[in-house]
Amino acid sequence: MSYAHTINGSGYRFADLKTLLAKASPARSGDYLAGIGAASAVERMAARLCLAEVTLAEIVNNPLIPYESDEVTRLICDRHAVSAFAEIAHLTVGDFRNWLLLESTDEATLARIAPAVTPEIAAAVSKLMRNQDLILVARKCRVITRFRNTIGLPGRLAVRLQPNHPTDDVKGVAASILDGLLYGSGDAVIGINPASDSLPVLNGLWRMVDEVIQRFEVPTQSCVLTHVTSQIKAMEAGAPIDLVFQSVAGTEAANQSFGITLAMLKEAHEAALSLKRGTVGDNVMYFETGQGSALSANAHHGVDQQTCEARAYAVAREFRPLLVNTVVGFIGPEYLYDGKQIIRAGLEDHFCGKLMGVPLGCDVCYTNHAEADQDDMDNLLTVLAAAGVTYIMGIPGADDIMLNYQSTSFHDALYLREAFGLKHAPEFEAWLERMKLLNAAGRLQSLGPRHPLLTALTDMTHAA
Amino acid sequence: MSEQKPVVIEANPWTELRQFTDARIALGRVGSSLPTDEVLKFGLAHAMARDAVHAALEPTSLDASLASLGLKPVWIRSRAPDRASYLLRPDLGRTLADDCEPDLRACKGPFDVVLVLADGLSAIAAQAHGAPLLQALMAHLHPAWRVAPLIVATQARVALGDDIGEALAARLVVMLIGERPGLSSPDSLGAYLTFNPRRGRSDAERNCISNIRPAGLSYAEAARKIGWLMGEALMRQITGVELKDDSDMPALARPVAPERLSPSAGGD
Numbered sequence: 001m002s003y004a005h006t007i008n009g010s011g012y013r014f015a016d017l018k019t020l021l022a023k024a025s026p027a028r029s030g031d032y033l034a035g036i037g038a039a040s041a042v043e044r045m046a047a048r049l050c051l052a053e054v055t056l057a058e059i060v061n062n063p064l065i066p067y068e069s070d071e072v073t074r075l076i077c078d079r080h081a082v083s084a085f086a087e088i089a090h091l092t093v094g095d096f097r098n099w100l101l102l103e104s105t106d107e108a109t110l111a112r113i114a115p116a117v118t119p120e121i122a123a124a125v126s127k128l129m130r131n132q133d134l135i136l137v138a139r140k141c142r143v144i145t146r147f148r149n150t151i152g153l154p155g156r157l158a159v160r161l162q163p164n165h166p167t168d169d170v171k172g173v174a175a176s177i178l179d180g181l182l183y184g185s186g187d188a189v190i191g192i193n194p195a196s197d198s199l200p201v202l203n204g205l206w207r208m209v210d211e212v213i214q215r216f217e218v219p220t221q222s223c224v225l226t227h228v229t230s231q232i233k234a235m236e237a238g239a240p241i242d243l244v245f246q247s248v249a250g251t252e253a254a255n256q257s258f259g260i261t262l263a264m265l266k267e268a269h270e271a272a273l274s275l276k277r278g279t280v281g282d283n284v285m286y287f288e289t290g291q292g293s294a295l296s297a298n299a300h301h302g303v304d305q306q307t308c309e310a311r312a313y314a315v316a317r318e319f320r321p322l323l324v325n326t327v328v329g330f331i332g333p334e335y336l337y338d339g340k341q342i343i344r345a346g347l348e349d350h351f352c353g354k355l356m357g358v359p360l361g362c363d364v365c366y367t368n369h370a371e372a373d374q375d376d377m378d379n380l381l382t383v384l385a386a387a388g389v390t391y392i393m394g395i396p397g398a399d400d401i402m403l404n405y406q407s408t409s410f411h412d413a414l415y416l417r418e419a420f421g422l423k424h425a426p427e428f429e430a431w432l433e434r435m436k437l438l439n440a441a442g443r444l445q446s447l448g449p450r451h452p453l454l455t456a457l458t459d460m461t462h463a464a
Numbered sequence: 465m466s467e468q469k470p471v472v473i474e475a476n477p478w479t480e481l482r483q484f485t486d487a488r489i490a491l492g493r494v495g496s497s498l499p500t501d502e503v504l505k506f507g508l509a510h511a512m513a514r515d516a517v518h519a520a521l522e523p524t525s526l527d528a529s530l531a532s533l534g535l536k537p538v539w540i541r542s543r544a545p546d547r548a549s550y551l552l553r554p555d556l557g558r559t560l561a562d563d564c565e566p567d568l569r570a571c572k573g574p575f576d577v578v579l580v581l582a583d584g585l586s587a588i589a590a591q592a593h594g595a596p597l598l599q600a601l602m603a604h605l606h607p608a609w610r611v612a613p614l615i616v617a618t619q620a621r622v623a624l625g626d627d628i629g630e631a632l633a634a635r636l637v638v639m640l641i642g643e644r645p646g647l648s649s650p651d652s653l654g655a656y657l658t659f660n661p662r663r664g665r666s667d668a669e670r671n672c673i674s675n676i677r678p679a680g681l682s683y684a685e686a687a688r689k690i691g692w693l694m695g696e697a698l699m700r701q702i703t704g705v706e707l708k709d710d711s712d713m714p715a716l717a718r719p720v721a722p723e724r725l726s727p728s729a730g731g732d
């Protein structure tokens with residue numbers, strides 16, 4: 001069905017729901033690259049005014065990508081929590097925004113309706129929300145996950161330690177791990193992006209990180225971010241795998257371009273569960289996403305990039321992940337042009353994920369050909385902390401020397417802890433205290449050259 | 465007058481581990497934050513990378529250094545009229561400007577190989593390393609190959625080589641193109657080889673050698689690898705995932721992880 005809205009006598013017509021959503025989306029280069037963005041500022045507002053009148057039931061009843069041709073659509077429809085949806089089905093998108101912002105719509109209410117929130121509902125309402133709305137509602141959502149520690153508790157912020165090295169040199173990776181741990185980072189995961197996809201190289205990384213975690217009894221988990229099929233093979237061969245990683249997208253065709261299907265993810269999920277390596281919980285998956293991935297695979301079906309991204313969270317949600325990471329600025333300026341677009345996208349992704357019950361963290365990042373710099377990242381970090389982001393990345397000096405982009409640093413995490421009073425995951429915090437890395441005020445201690453953990457980790461690095 | 469105390473930076477006693485990695489470890493801190501000199505170092509590195517993205521090829525000096533190798537290039541451009549459009553519209557950077565096509569058709573192919581030097585995302589890489597790399601590469605061109613005149617391309621993406629190769633009726637295009645600048649590598653050149661170049665070729669149909677710069681893969685070593693791949697491509701009539709770089713073992717390290725969402729990696 002088509003939609004129409006009249007402003008001062010001028011009529012605006014939108015052919016279908018996906019067109020309406022695309023035109024209502026805040027401006028970003030990827031939607032223009034796809035040729036689906038609003039032609040003018042007033043057309044964008046006409047689309048929003050029109051979208052505000054659409055009921056949530058209508059969105060659920062009109063899949064953007066046909067059920068028959070897309071397994072992500074089938075997942076969204078088949079898993080929709082119909083009884084929980086009854087509470088909100090009658091609301092228009094505009095009133096859903098009002099309802100979300102009510103004080104009476106609290107943590108328990110949001111948890112109850114989360115399985116009834118489809119990606120399209122989350123994306124639609126986000127398009128009518130200002131940044132402060134995205135912050136306020138997201139911080140009311142509580143998504144708690146567990147493996148060897150507890151992620152997502154109020155007043156806490158976790159950090160993924162990302163110790164990448166351009167040639168996967170084990171000593172080089174170990175040196176960055178040492179740096180991160182001594183800066184109090186690594187409670188979300190110690191997660192390495194390998195340059196190689198050779199199994200012996202990957203095995204060396206899995207074993208080294210596992211040794212660090214076991215030997216020093218660090219209450220955290222490891223992950224090597226390689227293709228899910230390699231991880232399945234490695235698990236069969238006995239590699240010490242804590243979390244299984246995969247990049248996921250919001251359409252079947254985009255997932256195909258990553259070489260994955262939902263069945264493959266299910267197989268990997270079951271394999272990881274069977275290892276029973278978690279000590280306090282069994283959230284064993286780690287997913288990465290990012291706006292623009294469907295378009296870049298030419299697999300977006302005319303759906304705007306923010307809605308495609310929210311659909312990726314439906315894929316993630318199915319496998320009860322420990323962590324989901326929107327790698328927001330990595331994709332480049334043809335999808336997110338500048339700091340303004342990256343910041344908005346980061347807030348949208350975090351909001352949509354949390355509203356859907358997904359443990360969303362954010363790789364606050366940019367590439368050198370985007371119109372962005374470290375000040376933009378400070379802004380995004382700060383608004384995400386206000387929104388209660390689950391975790392961020394920690395990279396030595398914010399400079400990833402393997403992936404060639406800038407993210408956030410161990411120091412950036414300290415900044416958020418200082419500015420917002422955010423603590424580590426509780427088990428990790430206790431470990432930092434045991435290791436005498438934190439002082440009584442919860443801040444980093446001054447470390448002498450003979451600190452036992454420094455000495456032991458240094459020896460390990462030399463021997464790696 | 466009170467005695468002035470020096471500002472104390474909390475140093476990290478593990479600087480010796482920098483021998484194992486170029487990552488910015490052991491930076492020290494002031495409170496929770498980076499010391500001033502580290503903030504400035506980072507700012508300078510980012511400034512160099514930003515300037516590299518927005519720099520343009522300088523024709524006079526490039527022509528002169530190419531002339532000293534006996535090369536007289538044909539300059540062409542993509543349909544991206546300026547840097548801003550180039551960054552926003554990769555599709556424009558992948559297609560040849562209409563008025564450039566006659567210049568290429570005039571080159572009277574067919575050819576076995578066409579070499580293209582392109583600005584990509586780092587004109588300073590092409591400017592600095594183009595001529596010395598071409599010089600090293602000339603020794604690896606088989607005397608029997610019909611080699612097209614050198615093409616210099618501006619506002620170019622990797623796939624512009626497909627249009628160029630098609631217009632020249634070339635069997636193989638070798639695109640030497642400035643890669644997306646990293647903080648520690650603003651001047652890295654990449655080489656992309658595509659057999660039977662035609663518009664619409666996918667990245668899976670190309671071979672890539674990356675990180676060509678004095679501090680990375682040397683000119684001589686890069687030329688050897690490119691030369692080996694050119695020979696294999698022409699003999700086996702293929703490039704891409706089915707043509708493994710066995711010029712030596714172990715295989716080349718890739719510039720980006722295969723699992724990272726990255727449509728804009730490398731020169732594309």
